[in-house]
Amino acid sequence: MDRERVIKEAIHSGEMEGAYVSAEFREDADEYVAGDISIEELMTRTKRRWSTRKKAPAHGA
Numbered sequence: 680m681d682r683e684r685v686i687k688e689a690i691h692s693g694e695m696e697g698a699y700v701s702a703e704f705r706e707d708a709d710e711y712v713a714g715d716i717s718i719e720e721l722m723t724r725t726k727r728r729w730s731t732r733k734k735a736p737a738h739g740a
Contacts, residue, residue: 682712703728 686708690700704725711721 682714686712701728 690705690708693700707716707721707724710716711718716724
């Protein structure tokens with residue numbers, strides 16, 4: 680299966696389940712599809728982004 684198809688199916692599946700797919704993830708996914716980064720780097724970036732967001736204080740808190 681090619682990279683583009685895998686990413687499109689993953690995004691579609693997530694959206695069907697109600698997940699929010701950020702612009703940042705889509706940009707990283709485009710880099711993966713182009714072969715500029717590995718799947719491991721895509722995962723690392725995604726995990727780093729979500730770990731940073733979890734640590735940020737909620738608005739009004």
